[in-house]
Amino acid sequence: MNKARSNPLNTYAMHGALILYTLIALFPVFVILINSFKSRKAIFREPLALPDAESFSMIGYQTVMKQGDFFLYFQNSLIVTVASLALVLLFGAMAAYALSEYRFRGNTLMGLYLALGIMIPIRIGTVAILEMMVASGLVNTLWALILVYTAQGLPLAVFILSEFMKQVSDDLKNAGRIDGLSEYTIFFRLVLPLVRPAMATVAVFNMIPIWNDLWFPLILAPAEETKTLTLGSQVFIGQFVTDWNAVLSALSMAILPVLILYVIFSRQLIRGITSGAVK
């Protein structure tokens, strides 16, 4: 085919560059993970060696299990992320459907209003958000976080989903109308299943920032029972900063769930990002 575009030397150079960068990208993660399984002495003597029978130690993990409530943190993170994603997807899809399907006065204006939040970060409103959450008694509850992340995710969700909903065939919806389906049934039964790939894209875009956020958990829900995994590991590491075993193990425990999820979902994630959602 296009022989002009490939010669062996170039291929080696390309692989060389990619391997080099892959090593740079993975090296810190690798170092943290292997050292978390070593005894304190081995961590300092041979930081780059793999743990062997002599240097293997789980002491760091034991400290973490004893001192920090990582399962609770993990559960909190999971609740917040899943609930926010569900709300963003449901409400975002509903609004996107209204904007893309119906003609009504103020349609364009409403679209622009909802799109404002794509570029303006919600963090700028933190002072008033905290004030509002204090006034409504939601401070130190997971609801505060869920509401904030839902509001933060909606603008982009509406924007992406309405682009996709415009492509759903009108004939299908009209056929449904002629068959006497209500507008709600048409939306939930006919349209939503067809935009599922776009929903996956939106979920992917929102999931990582919500899971990894430190700012809002720190400000809105710093109580012990509502700490997310990100905030929990930050606080734990801050307290145990001289206990290298514990710090490395805590870091590994924060890395592993994300890494496992990523290995499972990386194909969807990358397809979502590259599917041209951002034009």
Place this chain on the structure above:
Amino acid sequence: MSRPLQTGKAIHANDVSAFAQDINEASRLETGKSVQKHASRRRPRLHIAVFLAPAVLIYTAVMIFPLANTLRLALYSRIDQERVFTGLANFQTLFFDPIWSEQFWNALGNNFWFFLVHMLVQNPIGIALAAILSHPRLRFAALYRSAIFIPTILSFVIVGFAWKLILSPIWGIAPSMLDAVGLKSLFAPWLGKEEYALTTLALISVWQFIGIPMMLIYAALLSIPEEILEAGEVDGITGMGAFWKIKLPLILPSIGIISILTFVGNFNAFDLIYASQGALAGPDFSTDILGTFMYRTFFGFQLQLGDPHMGSAIAGAMFAIILLGVCIYLFGVQTRMRRYQL
């Protein structure tokens, strides 16, 4: 060379699609109208409100209203336990009071440097990686892509601490690795030195987020039709030439989007600096950016009490900066960029 051909095709394609759209529109209007009319007699179009309400309510209550309220709070001060309207006094303090303005300009300057490092390092490397990855017959492309994206999915806390440990002179990974290539003399405790700390953190952030420009540019490169590249080949443009002369102009809009995303992301960054250097953004505020400055002002630290009104004033300044950047992009860059119809 290939442009006249391309424009011709574009117009043609445009005409056809516009025509098809017209027909579609007409039929939709017609059927839509009759159905809609029928429906509207039975019930008013309440469903539109139902579909819109939850999103609009949450978005307005939790995002737009607090945003406006924060900007309003910036105009007040707390005097004798009471909230008093003081107009622009907070901004005057922020910009002209020597204690405040020094910190503010320091944070703003640091933020610009932070952004500049991203633009100069993250985006070119991201584009280069995407260009290599998009090569049609590269093997293991999916594997490289997934591996290079891993840092992006990790949280700032993990990234901040992991690099802090690796660069730490106590652990000695960085110095011993430099020693292995004979560059030990170059080592310094980078995160602890005022002159290097900010650049080091910016590079750590680059390391973390390189996956995003890489993926977006990769997607843009894949959408370039093969015919255009083949037309270039026929004219003898291959390899690097094809990249500079054909692909790069075509992906300029994506580069524009990445730049503005980087800008907005950097000017509300906070997590990485907080996780690795603490709220004081040490050493000696040399890594202080607007996000950490706002956090410190709002919540207070050590000897200083938190002041929501000054915090709001800083938020207002951040808002203005981000708005300015977005406007420059929307009106100055995006409208002037030449878009090719593919």
